[in-house]
Amino acid sequence: xxxxxxxxxxxxxxxxxxxxxxxxxxxxxxxxxxxxxxxxxxxxxxxxxxxxxxxxxxxxxxxxxxxxxxxxxxxxxxxxxxxxxxxxxxxxxxxxxxxxxxxxxxxxxxxxxxxxxxxxxxxxxxxxxxxxxxxxxxxxxxxxxxxxxxxxxxxxxxxxxxxxxxxxxxxxxxxxxxxxxxxxxxxxxxxxxxxxxxxxxxxxxxxxxxxxxxxxxxxxxxxxxxxxxxxxxxxxxxxxxxxxxxxxxxxxxxxxxxxxxxxxxxxxxxxxxxxxxxxxxxxxxxxxxxxxxxxxxxxxxxxxxxxxxx
Numbered sequence: 001x002x003x004x005x006x007x008x009x010x011x012x013x014x015x016x017x018x019x020x021x022x023x024x025x026x027x028x029x030x031x032x033x034x035x036x037x038x039x040x041x042x043x044x045x046x047x048x049x050x051x052x053x054x055x056x057x058x059x060x061x062x063x064x065x066x067x068x069x070x071x072x073x074x075x076x077x078x079x080x081x082x083x084x085x086x087x088x089x090x091x092x093x094x095x096x097x098x099x100x101x102x103x104x105x106x107x108x109x110x111x112x113x114x115x116x117x118x119x120x121x122x123x124x125x126x127x128x129x130x131x132x133x134x135x136x137x138x139x140x141x142x143x144x145x146x147x148x149x150x151x152x153x154x155x156x157x158x159x160x161x162x163x164x165x166x167x168x169x170x171x172x173x174x175x176x177x178x179x180x181x182x183x184x185x186x187x188x189x190x191x192x193x194x195x196x197x198x199x200x201x202x203x204x205x206x207x208x209x210x211x212x213x214x215x216x217x218x219x220x221x222x223x224x225x226x227x228x229x230x231x232x233x234x235x236x237x238x239x240x241x242x243x244x245x246x247x248x249x250x251x252x253x254x255x256x257x258x259x260x261x262x263x264x265x266x267x268x269x270x271x272x273x274x275x276x277x278x279x280x281x282x283x284x285x286x287x288x289x290x291x292x293x294x295x296x297x298x299x300x301x302x303x304x305x306x307x308x309x310x
Contacts, residue, residue: 002114004137005048006041008034009104010121011080026286029302033277034121038069039303044130048074050111052104055079068304078108086232092243100247101215102227109224120215126272133218136268142220146263148254149218151270152211155194158274162281164188168213168251169206170267178258178265181213181251211267213251214274226253
Protein backbone atom coordinates (compact mmCIF):
# COMPACT_ATOMS: atom_id res chain seq x y z
CA UNK A 1 0.00 0.00 0.00
CA UNK A 2 1.20 3.49 -0.87
CA UNK A 3 2.19 5.64 2.11
CA UNK A 4 -0.29 8.41 2.85
CA UNK A 5 0.54 12.08 2.39
CA UNK A 6 -0.41 14.93 4.70
CA UNK A 7 -2.39 17.81 3.16
CA UNK A 8 -2.42 21.10 5.08
CA UNK A 9 -5.12 23.68 4.26
CA UNK A 10 -3.42 27.06 4.69
CA UNK A 11 -5.16 29.26 2.13
CA UNK A 12 -7.68 30.82 4.54
CA UNK A 13 -7.65 34.57 4.62
CA UNK A 14 -7.52 34.78 8.42
CA UNK A 15 -10.18 37.48 8.39
CA UNK A 16 -11.22 37.00 12.01
CA UNK A 17 -7.61 36.95 13.16
CA UNK A 18 -6.44 39.94 11.18
CA UNK A 19 -3.40 38.78 9.23
CA UNK A 20 -1.65 35.72 7.86
CA UNK A 21 -2.11 33.74 11.07
CA UNK A 22 -0.69 30.54 9.56
CA UNK A 23 2.88 31.89 9.75
CA UNK A 24 2.62 33.70 13.09
CA UNK A 25 5.09 32.10 15.59
CA UNK A 26 3.70 30.45 18.72
CA UNK A 27 6.98 29.96 20.56
CA UNK A 28 10.25 31.83 21.04
CA UNK A 29 12.03 29.77 18.36
CA UNK A 30 9.78 30.87 15.54
CA UNK A 31 7.77 27.65 15.35
CA UNK A 32 4.25 28.08 14.02
CA UNK A 33 1.20 25.91 14.63
CA UNK A 34 1.90 23.88 11.51
CA UNK A 35 5.36 22.96 12.79
CA UNK A 36 3.80 20.96 15.60
CA UNK A 37 1.30 19.24 13.33
CA UNK A 38 3.88 18.31 10.71
CA UNK A 39 6.32 17.21 13.42
CA UNK A 40 3.65 14.91 14.88
CA UNK A 41 2.80 13.63 11.40
CA UNK A 42 6.46 12.87 10.72
CA UNK A 43 6.70 10.88 13.96
CA UNK A 44 3.56 8.96 12.96
CA UNK A 45 5.07 7.89 9.61
CA UNK A 46 4.06 10.54 7.07
CA UNK A 47 6.85 11.41 4.65
CA UNK A 48 5.21 13.94 2.31
CA UNK A 49 3.36 17.15 3.12
CA UNK A 50 1.35 19.23 0.64
CA UNK A 51 0.57 22.81 1.65
CA UNK A 52 -2.48 24.47 0.06
CA UNK A 53 -1.78 28.20 0.02
CA UNK A 54 -2.74 31.41 -1.77
CA UNK A 55 -0.43 32.36 -4.62
CA UNK A 56 0.19 35.84 -3.21
CA UNK A 57 1.46 34.32 0.06
CA UNK A 58 3.92 31.94 -1.61
CA UNK A 59 7.20 33.71 -0.83
CA UNK A 60 6.36 34.41 2.82
CA UNK A 61 4.98 30.93 3.34
CA UNK A 62 7.96 29.12 1.83
CA UNK A 63 10.38 31.21 3.88
CA UNK A 64 8.47 30.59 7.12
CA UNK A 65 7.61 26.91 6.60
CA UNK A 66 9.44 25.14 3.81
CA UNK A 67 12.89 26.28 4.87
CA UNK A 68 12.57 24.31 8.11
CA UNK A 69 10.67 21.25 6.90
CA UNK A 70 12.23 20.47 3.52
CA UNK A 71 15.21 18.78 5.17
CA UNK A 72 12.92 16.28 6.88
CA UNK A 73 9.85 15.85 4.64
CA UNK A 74 9.03 15.91 0.94
CA UNK A 75 7.30 19.28 0.65
CA UNK A 76 4.97 20.46 -2.13
CA UNK A 77 2.87 23.59 -2.57
CA UNK A 78 -0.52 23.91 -4.27
CA UNK A 79 -2.43 27.13 -4.87
CA UNK A 80 -6.10 27.50 -4.01
CA UNK A 81 -7.10 29.86 -6.79
CA UNK A 82 -10.51 31.54 -6.90
CA UNK A 83 -10.41 31.24 -10.68
CA UNK A 84 -9.89 27.47 -10.62
CA UNK A 85 -13.50 26.71 -11.56
CA UNK A 86 -15.25 24.23 -13.87
CA UNK A 87 -15.80 25.29 -17.47
CA UNK A 88 -18.68 27.73 -17.81
CA UNK A 89 -18.26 29.34 -14.37
CA UNK A 90 -16.55 32.60 -13.43
CA UNK A 91 -15.74 34.43 -10.20
CA UNK A 92 -18.55 36.85 -9.25
CA UNK A 93 -17.58 40.50 -9.04
CA UNK A 94 -16.40 41.38 -5.53
CA UNK A 95 -15.62 37.80 -4.47
CA UNK A 96 -12.31 37.51 -2.56
CA UNK A 97 -13.11 34.69 -0.12
CA UNK A 98 -11.78 31.20 -1.01
CA UNK A 99 -14.35 28.63 -2.12
CA UNK A 100 -14.00 26.48 1.03
CA UNK A 101 -12.35 23.33 2.29
CA UNK A 102 -13.71 20.97 -0.37
CA UNK A 103 -12.40 23.24 -3.12
CA UNK A 104 -9.03 23.44 -1.34
CA UNK A 105 -8.72 19.66 -1.38
CA UNK A 106 -9.81 19.49 -5.01
CA UNK A 107 -6.98 21.86 -5.92
CA UNK A 108 -4.35 19.31 -4.84
CA UNK A 109 -5.67 16.38 -6.90
CA UNK A 110 -2.65 16.40 -9.22
CA UNK A 111 -0.16 16.47 -6.34
CA UNK A 112 -1.57 13.57 -4.27
CA UNK A 113 -1.26 10.09 -5.82
CA UNK A 114 -2.48 7.91 -2.94
CA UNK A 115 -4.31 8.07 0.39
CA UNK A 116 -3.96 11.23 2.41
CA UNK A 117 -4.87 12.96 5.65
CA UNK A 118 -6.01 16.58 5.60
CA UNK A 119 -5.79 19.17 8.38
CA UNK A 120 -6.30 22.86 9.04
CA UNK A 121 -3.14 24.94 9.23
CA UNK A 122 -4.05 26.80 12.40
CA UNK A 123 -5.26 24.01 14.69
CA UNK A 124 -3.38 21.86 17.19
CA UNK A 125 -4.45 18.22 16.97
CA UNK A 126 -2.07 16.28 19.23
CA UNK A 127 0.33 13.43 18.51
CA UNK A 128 -2.18 10.62 19.02
CA UNK A 129 -4.49 11.98 16.32
CA UNK A 130 -1.84 11.74 13.61
CA UNK A 131 -0.82 8.23 14.64
CA UNK A 132 -4.41 7.03 14.57
CA UNK A 133 -5.19 8.51 11.15
CA UNK A 134 -1.91 7.24 9.70
CA UNK A 135 -2.52 3.71 10.99
CA UNK A 136 -6.05 3.77 9.58
CA UNK A 137 -4.91 4.89 6.13
CA UNK A 138 -2.20 2.21 6.09
CA UNK A 139 -4.71 -0.54 6.88
CA UNK A 140 -7.86 0.42 4.93
CA UNK A 141 -8.63 0.81 1.24
CA UNK A 142 -11.78 1.71 -0.67
CA UNK A 143 -13.84 -1.32 -1.70
CA UNK A 144 -17.54 -1.31 -2.56
CA UNK A 145 -17.66 1.90 -0.51
CA UNK A 146 -15.27 4.74 0.14
CA UNK A 147 -13.48 4.00 3.42
CA UNK A 148 -12.91 7.38 5.01
CA UNK A 149 -11.83 8.27 8.54
CA UNK A 150 -12.09 11.31 10.76
CA UNK A 151 -10.61 12.19 14.14
CA UNK A 152 -13.41 13.49 16.36
CA UNK A 153 -13.08 15.79 19.37
CA UNK A 154 -15.57 16.46 22.15
CA UNK A 155 -17.20 19.77 21.32
CA UNK A 156 -16.52 21.32 24.72
CA UNK A 157 -12.79 20.70 24.16
CA UNK A 158 -12.72 22.69 20.91
CA UNK A 159 -13.90 26.17 21.90
CA UNK A 160 -12.18 29.52 22.24
CA UNK A 161 -13.09 32.14 24.83
CA UNK A 162 -12.84 34.91 22.24
CA UNK A 163 -15.69 34.23 19.82
CA UNK A 164 -17.49 31.56 17.87
CA UNK A 165 -15.99 28.65 15.91
CA UNK A 166 -17.10 26.50 12.98
CA UNK A 167 -17.31 22.73 13.51
CA UNK A 168 -18.82 19.71 11.80
CA UNK A 169 -21.21 18.25 14.39
CA UNK A 170 -21.23 14.44 14.20
CA UNK A 171 -23.82 11.75 14.77
CA UNK A 172 -22.26 8.30 15.25
CA UNK A 173 -23.20 4.66 15.81
CA UNK A 174 -21.93 2.79 18.88
CA UNK A 175 -19.12 1.28 16.81
CA UNK A 176 -17.87 4.74 15.89
CA UNK A 177 -19.25 4.77 12.37
CA UNK A 178 -20.33 8.22 11.26
CA UNK A 179 -24.06 8.48 10.53
CA UNK A 180 -24.27 12.18 9.66
CA UNK A 181 -22.26 15.37 9.94
CA UNK A 182 -23.65 18.90 9.87
CA UNK A 183 -21.49 21.97 9.44
CA UNK A 184 -22.28 24.58 12.11
CA UNK A 185 -20.54 27.85 11.39
CA UNK A 186 -21.17 29.54 14.76
CA UNK A 187 -20.60 27.51 17.96
CA UNK A 188 -19.76 29.10 21.30
CA UNK A 189 -20.11 28.69 25.06
CA UNK A 190 -22.95 30.61 26.71
CA UNK A 191 -23.49 30.52 30.48
CA UNK A 192 -21.55 27.25 30.75
CA UNK A 193 -23.50 25.62 27.91
CA UNK A 194 -22.32 24.93 24.36
CA UNK A 195 -24.71 26.28 21.72
CA UNK A 196 -24.81 26.85 17.97
CA UNK A 197 -26.65 29.45 15.92
CA UNK A 198 -29.45 27.94 13.85
CA UNK A 199 -30.64 29.17 10.47
CA UNK A 200 -33.20 31.39 12.18
CA UNK A 201 -30.44 32.85 14.38
CA UNK A 202 -31.57 31.22 17.62
CA UNK A 203 -29.11 29.53 20.00
CA UNK A 204 -29.53 25.73 20.08
CA UNK A 205 -27.77 23.64 22.80
CA UNK A 206 -25.21 20.95 21.91
CA UNK A 207 -24.83 18.14 24.45
CA UNK A 208 -21.47 17.77 26.22
CA UNK A 209 -19.44 14.95 24.73
CA UNK A 210 -20.84 15.44 21.23
CA UNK A 211 -18.09 14.67 18.73
CA UNK A 212 -17.18 17.33 16.20
CA UNK A 213 -14.89 17.46 13.21
CA UNK A 214 -11.77 19.63 13.30
CA UNK A 215 -11.13 18.81 9.63
CA UNK A 216 -8.70 15.99 10.37
CA UNK A 217 -9.85 13.59 7.67
CA UNK A 218 -8.44 10.49 6.02
CA UNK A 219 -9.32 9.86 2.37
CA UNK A 220 -8.42 7.75 -0.62
CA UNK A 221 -8.03 9.29 -4.05
CA UNK A 222 -11.69 8.57 -4.84
CA UNK A 223 -12.66 11.73 -2.96
CA UNK A 224 -11.24 13.85 -5.78
CA UNK A 225 -13.70 12.39 -8.27
CA UNK A 226 -16.61 13.09 -5.94
CA UNK A 227 -15.52 16.67 -5.31
CA UNK A 228 -15.10 17.29 -9.02
CA UNK A 229 -18.57 15.94 -9.77
CA UNK A 230 -20.29 17.91 -6.97
CA UNK A 231 -18.53 21.27 -7.31
CA UNK A 232 -20.66 22.51 -10.26
CA UNK A 233 -23.90 21.83 -8.38
CA UNK A 234 -22.55 23.73 -5.39
CA UNK A 235 -21.60 26.67 -7.61
CA UNK A 236 -24.99 26.82 -9.26
CA UNK A 237 -26.63 27.19 -5.86
CA UNK A 238 -24.00 29.43 -4.23
CA UNK A 239 -23.75 31.87 -7.11
CA UNK A 240 -27.49 32.31 -6.93
CA UNK A 241 -27.92 32.51 -3.15
CA UNK A 242 -24.60 33.67 -1.63
CA UNK A 243 -22.14 34.64 -4.38
CA UNK A 244 -19.60 36.46 -2.21
CA UNK A 245 -19.35 34.11 0.76
CA UNK A 246 -20.81 30.69 -0.12
CA UNK A 247 -18.34 27.87 0.66
CA UNK A 248 -17.96 24.28 -0.56
CA UNK A 249 -17.42 22.32 2.70
CA UNK A 250 -15.81 18.88 2.90
CA UNK A 251 -18.16 17.74 5.74
CA UNK A 252 -21.13 18.51 3.49
CA UNK A 253 -19.76 16.28 0.71
CA UNK A 254 -18.95 13.49 3.16
CA UNK A 255 -22.44 13.72 4.62
CA UNK A 256 -23.97 13.44 1.16
CA UNK A 257 -21.90 10.32 0.38
CA UNK A 258 -22.94 8.70 3.66
CA UNK A 259 -26.61 9.40 2.99
CA UNK A 260 -26.25 7.94 -0.50
CA UNK A 261 -24.77 4.75 1.00
CA UNK A 262 -21.53 5.24 -0.92
CA UNK A 263 -19.14 5.99 1.94
CA UNK A 264 -18.38 4.57 5.38
CA UNK A 265 -16.56 6.90 7.76
CA UNK A 266 -14.85 5.64 10.91
CA UNK A 267 -14.64 8.25 13.65
CA UNK A 268 -11.44 7.95 15.68
CA UNK A 269 -12.22 9.73 18.96
CA UNK A 270 -9.75 11.97 20.74
CA UNK A 271 -10.07 13.18 24.32
CA UNK A 272 -7.33 15.76 23.84
CA UNK A 273 -8.11 19.43 24.28
CA UNK A 274 -7.90 21.32 21.02
CA UNK A 275 -6.38 24.74 20.85
CA UNK A 276 -5.82 27.05 17.94
CA UNK A 277 -5.31 30.61 16.85
CA UNK A 278 -8.80 31.40 15.60
CA UNK A 279 -8.60 34.96 16.95
CA UNK A 280 -5.58 37.11 17.76
CA UNK A 281 -6.57 37.03 21.44
CA UNK A 282 -6.04 33.24 21.42
CA UNK A 283 -2.28 33.50 20.89
CA UNK A 284 -1.12 33.98 24.54
CA UNK A 285 -3.11 30.90 25.62
CA UNK A 286 -1.71 28.83 22.75
CA UNK A 287 1.86 29.84 23.61
CA UNK A 288 1.26 28.89 27.23
CA UNK A 289 -0.10 25.46 26.25
CA UNK A 290 2.83 24.82 23.90
CA UNK A 291 5.18 25.67 26.73
CA UNK A 292 3.47 23.16 29.01
CA UNK A 293 3.80 20.41 26.40
CA UNK A 294 7.50 21.15 25.98
CA UNK A 295 8.00 21.11 29.74
CA UNK A 296 6.28 17.71 29.87
CA UNK A 297 8.65 16.34 27.23
CA UNK A 298 6.02 15.95 24.51
CA UNK A 299 8.05 18.24 22.24
CA UNK A 300 11.69 19.35 22.30
CA UNK A 301 12.47 23.05 22.62
CA UNK A 302 13.62 23.20 18.99
CA UNK A 303 11.47 20.95 16.85
CA UNK A 304 13.51 20.55 13.70
CA UNK A 305 16.99 19.84 15.03
CA UNK A 306 18.16 16.80 12.97
CA UNK A 307 18.73 14.58 15.97
CA UNK A 308 15.25 15.36 17.29
CA UNK A 309 13.23 14.30 14.26
CA UNK A 310 12.33 10.62 14.23
